[in-house]
Amino acid sequence: MDTATRSFVTDVWNGSREETAYDLIASDCPGLGESGPDGVLAWHRDRRAAFPDLRYKIVDLLVDGERAAIHWRAAGTQIGQFGPVPPTGQVVSYSGATFLRFDGEGKISDVWSVNELFQVLQQLGVEFTPPGSATSPEA
Template sequence: MTADREAAVRRLIADVWNGTNETTAYELVAPDCPGLGASGPAGVLAWHQERRASFPDLRYKVVDLVVSGDRAAVHWRAAGTQLGQFGPVPPTGAVVSYSGATFLRFDADGLIADVWSVNELFQLLQQLGVEMLPPA
C-alpha cells in the first residue's frame, strides 16, 4: 500500500503539477478533496492551472517523499519563468526557484482526500523584485 501511495504522489506531481497530463487528477483525487474555488479534481487542477498561467514552464522536482499509513509528505523544489500576472505582480520574465512541502491524506479508497502545502512565497516574491516594507 505504501508503494501505491508513493506512486500516486509521484504521478500527481509529474502529471498534474507539471501539467503533462491533467486528466490524471480525475483518477487520483477524491471528489471531496478541497481545492481552489471547487472541490475534487477540478479544484486541485484550478490551483495548478492558475500557477502555470503565471509561470508556464514551472516544473516541480521531488527532493524527498515519505509515506506513512494514509499520509504522505513531499519536500519539493520548483523553478519557472514568470511570463504572466502573479497576483498583483505583472510579468517580469524573471526565472524563479523556490521550495516547499506538501502534505497529503488518502481516503479508504486510496484517493487523495486532502492536500495542504507550504512554500517559500516570500523568497519567490523577492526573486520577482517585489519589495516588502514594514508598515509605517
C-alpha cells in the same frame, strides 16, 4: 501511495497529464473555488498561467499509511500575471513541502502545502515596506 504521490507531482503539478487528477483526487478534496479534481487543477492551471514552464522536482518523499509528505523544489519563468505582480520574465526557484491525506479508496482527500512565497516575490523584484515605517521624506 508512493506511486500515486509521484503521479500527482509529475502528471498534475507539472501538467504533463492533467487527466490523471480524475483518477487520483477524491471529489471532496479542497481546491481553488471548488472541491475535487477540477478545484485542484484550477489552482495548478492558475500557477502555470503565471509560470508556464514551472516544474516541480521531488527532493524527498515519505509515505506512511494514508499520509504522504513531499519535500519539493520548483523553478519557472514568470510570463503571466502572478497576483498583483505583472509579468517580469524573471526565473524563480523555491522549495516547499506538501502533505497529502488519502481516503479509504486510495484517493487524495486533502492537500496542504507550505512554500517560500516570500522568496518568490523577492526574486520577482517586489519591494516590501515594513508596517509602521515612515513613508514621507525626512524634513
